[in-house]
Amino acid sequence: MESLPDTPLLEMRSVSKIYGGGFLQKAGKVALKDFSLTLPMNKPRIVALAGESGSGKTTAARLALGLLEPTSGQILYKGVDLHRISRREALVFRREVQAIFQDPYEVYNPVYKVDHVFNVLVSRFRLAPDRAAARPLIADALRVVGLDADEVLGKYPHQLSGGQRQRIMVARAFLLKPRLIIADEPVSMVDASLRAAILSIMLKLKEEFGISFLYITHDLSTAYQYSDEIYILNRGEVVESGDSQAVIDNPTHPYTQLLIRSIPIPDPDLKWEGKLEIELENVPE
Numbered sequence: 001m002e003s004l005p006d007t008p009l010l011e012m013r014s015v016s017k018i019y020g021g022g023f024l025q026k027a028g029k030v031a032l033k034d035f036s037l038t039l040p041m042n043k044p045r046i047v048a049l050a051g052e053s054g055s056g057k058t059t060a061a062r063l064a065l066g067l068l069e070p071t072s073g074q075i076l077y078k079g080v081d082l083h084r085i086s087r088r089e090a091l092v093f094r095r096e097v098q099a100i101f102q103d104p105y106e107v108y109n110p111v112y113k114v115d116h117v118f119n120v121l122v123s124r125f126r127l128a129p130d131r132a133a134a135r136p137l138i139a140d141a142l143r144v145v146g147l148d149a150d151e152v153l154g155k156y157p158h159q160l161s162g163g164q165r166q167r168i169m170v171a172r173a174f175l176l177k178p179r180l181i182i183a184d185e186p187v188s189m190v191d192a193s194l195r196a197a198i199l200s201i202m203l204k205l206k207e208e209f210g211i212s213f214l215y216i217t218h219d220l221s222t223a224y225q226y227s228d229e230i231y232i233l234n235r236g237e238v239v240e241s242g243d244s245q246a247v248i249d250n251p252t253h254p255y256t257q258l259l260i261r262s263i264p265i266p267d268p269d270l271k272w273e274g275k276l277e278i279e280l281e282n283v284p285e
């Protein structure tokens with residue numbers, strides 16, 4: 001895909017999505033309304049999309065992945081409208097924009113060893129001429145997420161922990177050297193003790209490999225800790241957005257203030273790493 005120097009990587013322009021409805025039917029469900037978001041081409045960003053259940057987060061993710069068609073508005077990847085994309089450009093898009101979902105178990109086929117999720121990509125995108133040549137690529141991707149190929153390959157999904165299965169999903173996305181990973185509640189099914197480890201991989205992929213993320217979560221504290229920018233969604237509408245620090249320090253919308261108040265304050269005897277501990281002292285009661 002050729003593009004002008006300041007073309008964004010991803011641009012969602014006033015995108016709305018209404019489910020159902022139509023001629024002679026009752027009004028459809030407005031899941032997302034006038035949603036706009038821009039990810040720059042050459043400055044990797046982690047953008048968090050936060051909001052409570054039903055606020056439209058997954059709808060926004062599926063639109064950005066080209067899995068849903070907007071009712072109105074446009075979605076452009078490297079300046080090309082996803083719904084006017086050529087087959088060749090679509091292949092580039094499919095490679096450069098990856099997804100990680102909430103429940104990695106759904107992505108695995110239980111009858112196949114976990115190797116299968118990698119092998120499928122290797123052949124679809126012709127990453128290597130044969131299995132033997134693919135192995136070091138897969139091992140490398142596993143190493144980036146802190147896993148050892150000898151330990152996890154050859155196993156069935158149920159023989160791994162939830163945290164390992166989700167790390168493998170990150171490795172699978174990384175294998176394609178994507179520009180953008182859309183992660184929809186990637187750690188909400190993972191044990192709390194492993195969440196930080198997995199989210200730190202997201203930071204590492206951004207910093208070392210220039211990968212941007214759309215990090216979808218209902219958890220404002222991790223959105224704050226890991227993202228550069230936050231968009232707060234309420235009933236399909238962005239009520240507040242901007243620099244993560246600014247949004248959390250100075251929430252202007254009552255809904256954001258409510259979400260911030262509902263962040264569980266950690267046990268004062270526990271040591272929190274990072275900026276969260278300090279900043280929570282400033283959260284209004």
Ligand SMILES: Nc1ncnc2c1ncn2[C@@H]1O[C@H](COP(=O)(O)OP(=O)(O)OP(=O)(O)O)[C@@H](O)[C@H]1O
Nearest residue numbers: 019020029031052053054055056057058059060218
């Ligand atoms: N396929 C669909 N058909 C009709 N309505 C839908 C469909 N998918 C989602 N919705 C509705 O659209 C709204 C937004 O749903 P969405 O899944 O985007 O929310 P979400 O923020 O991801 O919620 P959660 O945190 O529970 O995952 C909800 O009211 C939901 O019921």
Ligand SMILES: [Mg+2]
Nearest residue numbers: 057058059184
């Ligand atoms: Mg969702």
